[in-house]
Amino acid sequence: MIENEYTNWKNQIIEKYGEKYGNMILLRKVQIGMTKEMCSESWGNPYDINTTSVNGKTSEQWVYENDSYLYFDNGILTAVQN
Numbered sequence: 001m002i003e004n005e006y007t008n009w010k011n012q013i014i015e016k017y018g019e020k021y022g023n024m025i026l027l028r029k030v031q032i033g034m035t036k037e038m039c040s041e042s043w044g045n046p047y048d049i050n051t052t053s054v055n056g057k058t059s060e061q062w063v064y065e066n067d068s069y070l071y072f073d074n075g076i077l078t079a080v081q082n
Helices: 003-026 036-043
Strands: 049-052 057-064 068-073 076-081
Touching: 003 036, 036 057, 036 068, 036 076
Parallel strands: none
Antiparallel strands: 049 057, 057 068, 068 076
C-alpha cells in the first residue's frame, strides 16, 4: 500500500470508529466493548464462528488460526482468549 493510500485508509478508519477505537484497529488490537465490525477490521475475518442462542440472547465465538478467540454477546466483544 503506498503512503497516500495508507493515509486515506487510516483517516477513514478513525473517522468511522473515532480516535480511540480507530487507533486500536490500526494497531491490530481489540478491546472489550468493540463491535463485531470493529474486531473484523482489526483482526480480519475469523477462521470459524460458533453461535449459541439461549433465551433470546445470541453469543458467538470467533475462532482464529493462531489459537485466539473472540467472544461476543449480542454483537459486542465480551472476552478475548489468546
